[in-house]
Amino acid sequence: xxxxxxxxxxxxxxxxxxxxxxxxxxxxxxxxxxxxxxxxxxxxxxxxxxxxxxxxxxxxxxxxxxxxxxxx
Numbered sequence: 001x002x003x004x005x006x007x008x009x010x011x012x013x014x015x016x017x018x019x020x021x022x023x024x025x026x027x028x029x030x031x032x033x034x035x036x037x038x039x040x041x042x043x044x045x046x047x048x049x050x051x052x053x054x055x056x057x058x059x060x061x062x063x064x065x066x067x068x069x070x071x072x
Contacts (some may be wrong), residue, residue: 004049005069010058011043013069019062039063 005011011029019031019041027046033039041061051059059066 004042004052005072006065007043007045007047007050010050010069012054013043013064014041014062017064017068019060 003061004043007029011031012030017033019033019039022030022032024030026051027044029041029045031041039062041058043055043058
């Protein structure tokens with residue numbers, strides 16, 4: 001079973017990799033990294049554990065690798 005990360009930890013890693021806060025609607029926070037292509041990631045707020053499927057979606061949206069989260 002893969003390690004489950006909190007939303008706070010995921011947000012910390014996104015910010016460390018150049019993503020900036022864009023907006024929040026309800027319990028979902030939007031982060032964006034300008035570039036070519038511009039990457040947008042939606043993260044559920046205030047979760048102690050992000051489900052594995054949601055974590056995989058965040059990885060796909062952000063273009064980051066699992067090792068980016070494991071090495072912090």
